[in-house]
Amino acid sequence: MRHHKAHFKDKTVLCNCDDPRVSNFFHYFAYNFEHLGLKRLITTCYKSQSSDLFSENSAESAIYLEYLGDKNGNRVPDVEEIGVKQLNGDGDFRSPECIELLKQADIVVTNPPFSLFRDYITQLIEFDKKFLIVGNVNSVTYLEVFNEIRSDRMWIGPSIRSGDREFGVPDDYPLDASGTRVDEHGNKFIRVKGVRWFTNLDFEERYEDLTLHKKYKADEYPKYDNFDAIDVGKVKDIPVDYDGLMGVPITFLDKYNPKQFRIIGSFNNGQHGAELGAKKVIAVSQGKELKWNGPVINQKPLFKRVVIQRR
């Protein structure tokens, strides 16, 4: 959040996939309301949470919170300063009443359910909102997301670039994967790989050039069987002097400076390959023949790529 402070002055922030009891987003914005100079903070709570003060109401409805800043001068959000308001429905971010709140927001900040990421981002685009949201790096292969990135209307935010991140999970969450943890208070945590910020808030580091050292040599950079571009297996090996098209791993987007490179397309089997104009060729994977328009070299299918070109 510290990379984006300047964006929040006099703005209405909406956290629309948040249970305010546990959301660190609500906590952060409420406690930093004056520091950021916010105008209004709205948090909608999805009903199907474990029962408590906010969601146990006999009605099938959820609530939303509104915070307009510190009134009594103690510079902390007190319970009586937070307006708890009733929603008619379950607080689904797609419901008409949540969309009404979305319309009132300037910037949306949350960690939406990864399973609904596609719907979530499509809605933000439709309503032309500024946003800072957490998602999985593989979401860039959704065409909706990819097209926004290619058009430089969305990018990967600063601060998370690789590795995994720890997330708090509810008590009933099964801790059956490695890297899980329970702290001394019994709070459960899991580690999630491939997490990134997705945003359309600008930040300076985005325009820093990726420093490259390697020079192009035809024998080190094979061409694809089905598309006129060279394959670059590692982002750090992007040749500094090659002007044609290059296929690079999607983690390139972590380092992408739109003034240094242009994004041509997503190279992946199916609709992406078709939109890029890649031919369908025979590829052999584990002894099986496939018809493939994702990246193929010497009949071997490769992992998805982003096709880029130096500016």
Ligand SMILES: C[S@@+](CC[C@H](N)C(=O)[O-])C[C@H]1O[C@@H](n2cnc3c(N)ncnc32)[C@H](O)[C@@H]1O
């Ligand atoms: C990954 S969690 C993030 C929670 C919160 N942003 C935080 O950081 O603590 C996703 C949240 O979205 C809520 N949720 C799930 N489906 C939803 C929907 N259709 N509309 C709104 N919220 C939803 C879940 O209940 C959960 O609280």
